[in-house]
Amino acid sequence: MRELLQVRDLKKTFKISAKQQKIQKTKERIKVAVNHLSFTAYQGEVFGLLGSNGAGKTTTLRMIASLITPDEGDVVVDGTSVVTNPSEVRRKIGFLTSELKLEEFFTPNYLFDFFSDLHGVEKETAEKRKRELFDKFQISEFAEVKVANLSTGMKQKVSLVVSIVHDPDIIIFDEPTNGLDVLTAKVVTDFLLELKAQGKTIVVSTHIFSLIEKICDRVGIIIDGAMVVCDTLEHMTEEKSLEEKFFDIYAERAGESYEK
């Protein structure tokens, strides 16, 4: 299988301000957010990053999306290095995270056109794609409503649609169903499966076990910025459920017993 995304020995540290030191009750001045993390995602597979809050999932995805630069290591997206050619990487990926917000003054219609232009999508192609995606996510009837006046679920759908205007081969979703109602979450999950069927490579970070079990081919468990396990979902859930497996690893790694 073709290696479409290679994450190689990534490391990222952040300085901790005096204020943060007080809040976190630590004297450490540097926090290692991602610690020599590596994994590979193959074409047409869904790779899941599983970890608790603060484990380093979002930082890893932000480095892959070239929003932040790694201190060490590299990410190679379809042959392009995120360190040496971040702009080309941005052309190849679609990235969605709750951090990325849409300008509330504009309508979904305007935003779709705007991001299509930024990605250099031809007018006709963009129109066709807009119709398809708007219909799929029931955005059409709200196409001319300002984002400020949309519901949270609809905003999330618009964010998702806007992040893939250019029909990228690699899609990176950070907590894609977080904060969504069950109906919207199902629409998003089904769409991820559809993208997978189309041969897209997807990397998702989540702490929702059911989502991983439903859509992922392989899973990486991140604890304290390090990849502790990386295996196929099938292999990982041979003896125990994914949830049990995760907490076993977590307790072992953290050196403390976990009470179920």
Place this chain on the structure above:
Amino acid sequence: MKSNMMTVMKKELTRFFTDRRMVLTTLLMPGIMIYLLYSLMGQGFSSQYEDSEDFKAQVQVEALPESMRQIWEQDVPLEYAELSGAQEKEEALEALSGGEGEYHLVVSFPEDFDAKVAKYQVSSGLPAPAVEIYYNSSDTDSQSAYGIMTGMLDSYESALANKFDINPEGEDYDLASEEDLSAQVFSMMVPMLMMAFLFSGCMAIAPESIAGEKERGTIATLLVTPLKRSHLALGKVVSLSIIAILCGLSSFLGMMLSLPKLMGDGALINANVYGFQDYLLLLLVILSTVLVIVAVVSIVSAFAKNVKEATGWVTPIMIVSMLLGVTSMVESLCKTEPMWFLIPLYNSVQCMNGIFSLKMDMVNLAVTVASNVFYAGIGVVILTKMFDSEKVMFSK
């Protein structure tokens, strides 16, 4: 991707021009408000002047000499009543001090004033006969009456030793043309006001467009697209400059139309003294100035975490620019050597001063425009680096 800068510009302009509130408050209101404010102020001053023509000083006078009686009974803005005795004078002073009664002044002449004046020799070194004028400075009518009285007595004093006249009536001795007068007024006032208008225009939009996008998290959405940081910076600076120029021009139009009204209809101030070429040069200076201001405000806004912080940081810079604007009013601070025109903002003020005083040096104007464009270019490079810096863009 070459059109990405245009895409960003289009978005910024759409954002502004489709927001009726922003267009009204930032673009239309300043011009309209300045026009109304200056016009009303001018009307107020004029009516005050007209009122003062009808004013008659009400005076109580002690020991009125014959010479004064003859003058005061002619057509003078004064009505008087004579005081008899110290008791009446005492009561009149008390009423004037308390701001009561109808009288504005109490004037006390020495006994035999005319004789004493006739006898008095300046060369004797003795004190001259003194006229005492009591007034109440907290009462504007009393102050006006005091001015009329002192003016009248000064004229009388001068007439006693009338050996020569200065500018007798019936001739126009002020040789300044309407053009000169207008140029002087506009060149002193407009540069400072223009700097304030341009800066206000930038302040109204740039922090919102850059710090606001950071604060709302929408800038990150742009940064994950293939959009080059330089295109983002250029797109923002150019579109914000267009809006800021329109805001500045709105205020400028309001000011130019209302300034003659502010100066009074008789003041011969008229913006028509400037031709198409003057306005073209002014536009060039404004364009280059706005680029510099937008670049500075954008950099500050990119550093700030939110709009509030950005506005707080930009305010001192605006004060500095307004102080530089004052240099057009102080002749010793108006330099003419080209080297001085390399100083950003100062050069713009001096260029506007030169244009409005109809004495613009083209070399200095060229230095100003070129240096401003150069500084704006440096600003865009810095802004590009800032958009590329995760510390700046994602600091919390």
